[in-house]
Amino acid sequence: MxxxxxxxxxxxxxxxxxxxxxxxxxxxxxxxxxxxxxxxxxxxxxxxxxxxxxxxxxxxxxxxxxxxxxxxxxxxxxxxxxxxxxxxxxxxxxxxxxxxxxxxxxxxxxxxxxxxxxxxxxxxxxxxxxxxxxxxxxxxxxSIYKMEEIFRNNTFAVNGEEVSYIWDCFPGEEPYSVEHDLSFFVRDDESGLYDRFDELHYQRTYxxxxxxxxxxxxxxxxxxxxxxxxxxxxxxxxxxxxxxxxx
CATH class of the missing domain: 3.40.50.150 (Vaccinia Virus protein VP39)
Structure with missing residues (x-):
């Protein structure tokens, strides 16, 4: 990561x-x-x-x-x-x-x-x-509740003027774990265009x-x-x- x-x-x-x-x-x-x-x-x-x-x-x-x-x-x-x-x-x-x-x-x-x-x-x-x-x-x-009921298989998105993102949550390999697949769109001040980059984060609880x-x-x-x-x-x-x- x-x-x-x-x-x-x-x-x-x-x-x-x-x-x-x-x-x-x-x-x-x-x-x-x-x-x-x-x-x-x-x-x-x-x-x-x-x-x-x-x-x-x-x-x-x-x-x-x-x-x-x-x-x-x-x-x-x-x-x-x-x-x-x-x-x-x-x-x-x-x-x-x-x-x-x-x-x-x-x-x-x-x-x-x-x-x-x-x-x-x-x-x-x-x-x-x-x-x-x-x-x-x-x-x-x-909590386990948040991992299983709030994150798992859900998508969150924010459409901001400077930064926007799409955040997909998938079940991880281990019990009570989640993969956070994030795509960011960041505005370049000079060109006004948006640059995309991706992140994959992994969290696990017990x-x-x-x-x-x-x-x-x-x-x-x-x-x-x-x-x-x-x-x-x-x-x-x-x-x-x-x-x-x-x-």
Whole structure:
């Protein structure tokens, strides 16, 4: 999977993402669990939208992403705002050498991009190593309901002035997985013509009980499981599940 061109249209596609909600939850949970430190490791930070938001709210944040292109966009945002944010290109399943943090986050269902169970187990272990004792690990995932009922065999489309796209979702090879086949049409400012490029993304999820087991095996205590970024229990139609785990 490449983000070389996708990185530059990502923010347009993510403009309705609940960044403020994630920030509110993170801030509230740090206070709720009595964590006074402000060091946050933002894994799978993408173009840095959340990373920059955290820095602007006084957090000492470090961003990590697998994509150099995404990190380039994130750095451009930080520089433009006069922020100095450490950014590192690493696979979160092989995370190393970044020190310890008060909180580690993996927002925006980024964990669902890990195709193998082993990579999730390794990620949880590496996150545990990078957390201070008592630190929090927050991440959200797509539910099975969202994979099976919202994504599977559905098509989404947006006809924008600058960026348009067609997004087809097909069943993946593994259980509870989806292939996202995206075609983008991006307007060239000089010619006014639209340039097309395609992306194929793969996501996979598991029963929430499995994530809980993996977390406990890595040494975490699962403190809370929230439905759709709300202080609410899971129901059949829950689409996004957020875990709050303590070291």
């Amino acid at each position: 490449t983000y070389e061109r996708f990185a530059y249209v990502y923010d347009e596609l993510m403009k309705d993402a609940p960044y403020e909600k994630w920030l509110m939850i993170l801030t509230a949970k740090l206070e709720q669990y009595g964590i006074g430190g402000r060091k946050v490791l933002d894994l799978a930070c993408g173009t840095g939208e959340m990373t920059v938001e955290l820095a602007q709210h006084g957090f000492e944040v470090t961003g990590v992403d697998l994509s150099d292109e995404m990190l380039l966009v994130a750095n451009e945002k930080a520089v433009k705002l006069g922020l100095s944010i450490p950014l590192f290109q690493q696979n979160m399943a092989e995370l190393e050498g970044l020190g310890q943090f008060d909180c580690v986050t993996i927002f925006c269902d980024s964990l669902n991009y890990l195709r193998d169970e082993e990579d999730i187990v390794k990620t949880f272990s590496r996150v545990h190593e990078h957390l201070k004792d008592g630190g929090l690990f927050l991440f959200d995932i797509h 029963p929430f009980e499995q994530y809980k087991n993996w977390l406990e095996q890595a040494g975490f205590t699962v403190s809370e499981i929230l439905a759709d970024l709300e202080e609410a229990p899971l129901v059949t139609e829950t689409e996004r599940i957020l875990f709050v785990a303590s070291k």
